[in-house]
Amino acid sequence: MHTVTFSAAAPYIIEQDYAAYTAEQHAVWTELVGRCMPELEKHAAREYLDGFEIIGLERDRLPNLAAISARLGPRTGWSSTPVSGFLPAPAFFEMLSMRAFPTTTWLRSRDSLEYTPEPDIFHDVFGHVPMHAHKVFAGFLEHYGRFCAAKEDAAAIEKLGRLFWYTVEFGVIRQNSEIKVYGSGLISSHGECLNVCSGNCAIHDFKLDEVLDTPVKVDELHKLLFAVSSFDQIFDAMHETERRAMQGRL
Ligand SMILES: [Fe+2]
Numbered sequence: 001m002h003t004v005t006f007s008a009a010a011p012y013i014i015e016q017d018y019a020a021y022t023a024e025q026h027a028v029w030t031e032l033v034g035r036c037m038p039e040l041e042k043h044a045a046r047e048y049l050d051g052f053e054i055i056g057l058e059r060d061r062l063p064n065l066a067a068i069s070a071r072l073g074p075r076t077g078w079s080s081t082p083v084s085g086f087l088p089a090p091a092f093f094e095m096l097s098m099r100a101f102p103t104t105t106w107l108r109s110r111d112s113l114e115y116t117p118e119p120d121i122f123h124d125v126f127g128h129v130p131m132h133a134h135k136v137f138a139g140f141l142e143h144y145g146r147f148c149a150a151k152e153d154a155a156a157i158e159k160l161g162r163l164f165w166y167t168v169e170f171g172v173i174r175q176n177s178e179i180k181v182y183g184s185g186l187i188s189s190h191g192e193c194l195n196v197c198s199g200n201c202a203i204h205d206f207k208l209d210e211v212l213d214t215p216v217k218v219d220e221l222h223k224l225l226f227a228v229s230s231f232d233q234i235f236d237a238m239h240e241t242e243r244r245a246m247q248g249r250l
Helices: 023-043 046-054 065-076 089-097 121-133 135-149 154-169 190-197 208-212 232-246
Strands: 079-083 100-104 172-175 178-181 202-205 224-228
Touching: 023 046, 023 121, 023 178, 023 190, 046 065, 046 121, 065 079, 065 121, 065 135, 079 121, 089 100, 089 135, 100 121, 121 135, 135 154, 135 232, 154 208, 154 224, 154 232, 178 190, 208 232
Parallel strands: 079 100, 172 224, 202 224
Antiparallel strands: 172 178
């Protein structure tokens, strides 16, 4: 059971009413998983695929967040905590710093399978949560939240947002000389995943300076992403970003 006490995030915490999901919603979940999985089995990082099994995700039923958290907690201390929707930055960072991943409970409808302007449970759980079973990634994400929660400088927060975007949301990793996806925006979007896996997106080796200088674009498929060679690299990038911020060099 999750017993942490939130302050900034408190107004956004809700219960997941699992019994209220309809057969149609479970069917939409099944279809979403079915659209993405064939690509992911070939092109997702093995840590993502391992995480999918570890947290007990099912292909034909919406996830019960309490059950996911019960499997994840003993492994990395993370939970998948239900929230009412998009969170303001202080609430979002607070939750990350407490290893509680803000997770929406609504599901897109059948007529918007490919895209939703705001995250839904498919993006949040299918896209994000399997990686939280990976100890290094899990530590990085908490550290990120803790650092950002203490920052007020808007320019620094924007740079930190790019670090998040090009790792947690749209990260790729080189494994056995192949590009594998692990970012939630690639995992949970059939189109974004295909764009990368079919070679339509340039991939540069992950260099912190270039990542921090590359603005985020949300209205088109990515033309450039950054490949790490191990997950330790994102943790190192976090530490370096932090050092620069402390020295006023961000
Ligand atoms: Fe996301």
